[in-house]
Amino acid sequence: MSKKKRGGAVAIKPEGSWGNVWSHRELYLMLLPGLIYLVINNYLPIGGLVMAFKQFDYSKGIFGSPWAGLKNFKFLFATRDAAIMIRNTLGYNAVFIVLGTVLAIAVAVIMNELRNKSAQKLYQIFILIPYLISMVVVSYIGYAFLSTDAGFINKSLLGGQRLNWYMTPKYWPFILTFIYLWKTFGYNSIIYYATVIGIDTSLYEAAVIDGANRWQSLWHVTLPGLRPTIITLTLLAIGRVFYSDFGLFYQVPMDSGLLYDVTTTIDVYVYKGLIVLNDVGRSAAAGFFQSICGFLLVMAANLVVSKLDKDSALF
């Protein structure tokens, strides 16, 4: 306590004075490794975004390559690919956000209503399992269900039909949505469940006294109680609608060429342009577009929320 008072007295000197900084040198030393990592892993690549405006040449490096103005962007948006990947990225994300939130809340509310607590604990263990598995393994499981010759669906459910799943685009919006929900609903419902059990129980008691039935207390107590969590999670998700789970869209459809129209998201396009097709210019332009749009969207979403409900905003 007395130390704190002394700290207050020292603070008459500007807080950032050299003496004050020097006395915290050990703490700055601790920060150093992390700062170096952030510079390398996060900040240098931000500088590298200028690549989108360069005619990239491996031998000259990012900064030595000649400027290309907006040529990369013109090339990118002249193709059909640009519209397709933007449509896919935004479209899938919209569906994922809506269905994912509804399912997660439903599961959280149901878990909360269950009176058999040991069964409830058991359910909670099992529904998180898909979240723990890598997308590569998920693609193997998908293949076990969908393979034309030996897949469980063709052989056992459809009685030996030879539906060519990996070559029929119309099924994939459903397959990918199903797999996304399968993999993430456990994770999200655990977050919502934690919020549900945190709701003040006296609110429910009051509702019962007022003659509310279960549906009415769900509508008037539980959902309002979940509001801040719904806003925060949806805001985070909206901030990421220009991003997609690369594994889900690249691994699970097994990079099948006939499915590109419904499986190419911005991340898939950027990866393929960079590593497979060696089309660095367009890839960099698409990546630049993604980074900038993503950033603007996070800022905008946060602005909107801080106007609506200050406590739910991220910053």
Added chain:
Amino acid sequence: MVRNDRVQQILMHAFMILLVVLCVAPFLLMVMSSLTEEATLTRNGYSFFPQVFSLETYRYIIRSQGTILHGYVMTIVVTVIGTTANLLLTILFAYPLSRKDLPYRGVLSFILFFTMLFNGGLVPTYMMYAQTFHIKNTIWALIVPGLMMNAFYVIMMRSFFQSSIPVALIEAAKLDGATEFRILRSVIVPLSKPMVVTLVLMVGLNYWNDWANGLYYVTDQGLFTIQMILNNMIKNIEFLSRNASSLGVAASQMRIPQVGIRMGIAVVAVLPVLVIYPFLQKYFVKGIVIGGVKG
């Protein structure tokens, strides 16, 4: 009214059981296929109830120490080194930020937080790691990019330090003449064990399951982790199915692990996670809850 309530409970259990079955059945299919005799598998397809059981898949995996066992060792090495490095960086960064008396704390927090809002994306990141740091086909490619520190986890850790460790304790240690490193090691970390365990699990899982860094930066099979071996086998399937007609006979003679064995390797890759998980479930849940709502 009471009857109605019973029915509701039963319906809700039924719904949850349906979800549990949907979550578990795919893994069961995977395990069952890996235990099915190869000819049966080709004839009947992937099935929950194989007609003829066989352990041939696992015999093959054990015999082929060359690739699969090596991939396993690589996965373990990468996970252990990566998780250790990540935890070190995270704790060392989170502790100073949790100290309200640190000058320029706001600026430093912002430097961290900004990485969650904006990033350069794959192309510049790849160019930098591959062209400037020459990380391709080294073990560092599997450890360093993206996974070694995450602003989200640092903020979780910092909030934990702030909310659970009384400032008076730090002050007392300082009066006793302890250095900051000593305080961190002997006071802060021991008091934060549950949080440290949670982070070890989440970071460890990220390393164990990672295949993307391998896909971007590694072509040398000597560095393949188990996830990359799986990833590579898929590519071979694609290659075969795409070129089946032109390759003709040659394709069928290419040495690709057969159907059951592919599933066996997938089983082996998830087994440690699924075996450990039920015992540590509460730590995972804790991590999800703390991390999910407000970082």
